[in-house]
Amino acid sequence: MPAIRSQLLEVVHDAYPETFEGLSPFKPLGESIFSGPTPHPNEVLNLFIQQRLASALPMAYYMAARRGPDSLMDRRLPRNATLPPEVLQSAIKGLMALREVELDETHRLLFHPKSTRTCSASGCPLRTPTSPATLDTCKPVFDRIVGSSRFGTNPLQVPSFYESGRDFQSIGGICRSCVERWESGHAELRKNAWAMLPDVFGLGG
Numbered sequence: 001m002p003a004i005r006s007q008l009l010e011v012v013h014d015a016y017p018e019t020f021e022g023l024s025p026f027k028p029l030g031e032s033i034f035s036g037p038t039p040h041p042n043e044v045l046n047l048f049i050q051q052r053l054a055s056a057l058p059m060a061y062y063m064a065a066r067r068g069p070d071s072l073m074d075r076r077l078p079r080n081a082t083l084p085p086e087v088l089q090s091a092i093k094g095l096m097a098l099r100e101v102e103l104d105e106t107h108r109l110l111f112h113p114k115s116t117r118t119c120s121a122s123g124c125p126l127r128t129p130t131s132p133a134t135l136d137t138c139k140p141v142f143d144r145i146v147g148s149s150r151f152g153t154n155p156l157q158v159p160s161f162y163e164s165g166r167d168f169q170s171i172g173g174i175c176r177s178c179v180e181r182w183e184s185g186h187a188e189l190r191k192n193a194w195a196m197l198p199d200v201f202g203l204g205g
Contacts, residue, residue: 009053011033012033012048012053012056013055013056014027014033015028015029015030015032015033016029016030016048016053016055016056016059016060016063017029017059018055018056018058020190020191020194020195029059029063030044030059030063031043031044031063039081040071040077040081041060041063041064041067041071042064042071042072042074042077042081042082042083043077043078043080043081044060044063044064045057045060045061045063045064045083045087045091046080046081046083046084046087047080048060049087054203057201057203058197058198058201058203059197061090061091061094061197061201061203062094062098062156062197062201064083064091065091065092065094065095065098065152065153065201066095066098066152066153066154066156067152068095068152068153069092069095071152072088072091072092072095073088090201090202091201093200093201093202094197094200094201094202095152095153097196097200098153098155098193098196098200099152099153101155101189101192101193101196102153102154102155102189102193105155105189105192106142106186106189107142109182109185109186109189110138110142110182111138123175124174124175124177124178125174126138126174126175126178155189155190155193156190156193156194158186158190
């Protein structure tokens with residue numbers, strides 16, 4: 001049994017990494033690694049708490065919280081997926097903190113960038129960031145990054161800034177330099193959000 005447990009923990013730690021470097025947009029993370037019917041993330045969180053898998057808890061809390069309050073408190077869930085009051089409180093508190101950071105940082109990234117990099121195309125609407133054309137262009141991008149999470153949060157997801165098979169012009173004529181700035185800025189957001197996980201879910205120290 002110790003050997004089997006060790007093998008299982010390797011799989012778990014791969015899907016619930018302890019460091020940001022373990023996050024890959026191409027690697028399955030979270031409950032999708034389990035065979036058979038995919039468990040609810042609440043169920044996985046309860047299991048990890050019971051088994052005292054401290055290194056996997058930040059990601060387990062995140063996977064449960066990112067779906068939002070309705071998922072965290074769904075009364076139709078089986079008993080093993082019902083979160084104890086103290087765990088539920090920590091999950092909701094972390095959800096609210098991550099959601100605020102996701103919204104604030106995405107707004108800053110699009111409308112108040114720290115980068116001094118200039119646009120590489122004369123027709124790029126971001127050359128005049130306060131113009132109505134810029135606001136009209138950036139709103140769909142903002143919605144693409146944070147709108148899909150609705151009342152949940154998803155700052156660790158790598159957003160797709162363009163539609164499949166189309167070029168930069170699919171985002172209202174935004175130049176390559178600006179799209180690269182968005183990608184770089186969102187990578188920083190993901191790293192910062194990851195670093196927050198232990199504290200926002202009350203796991204720090």
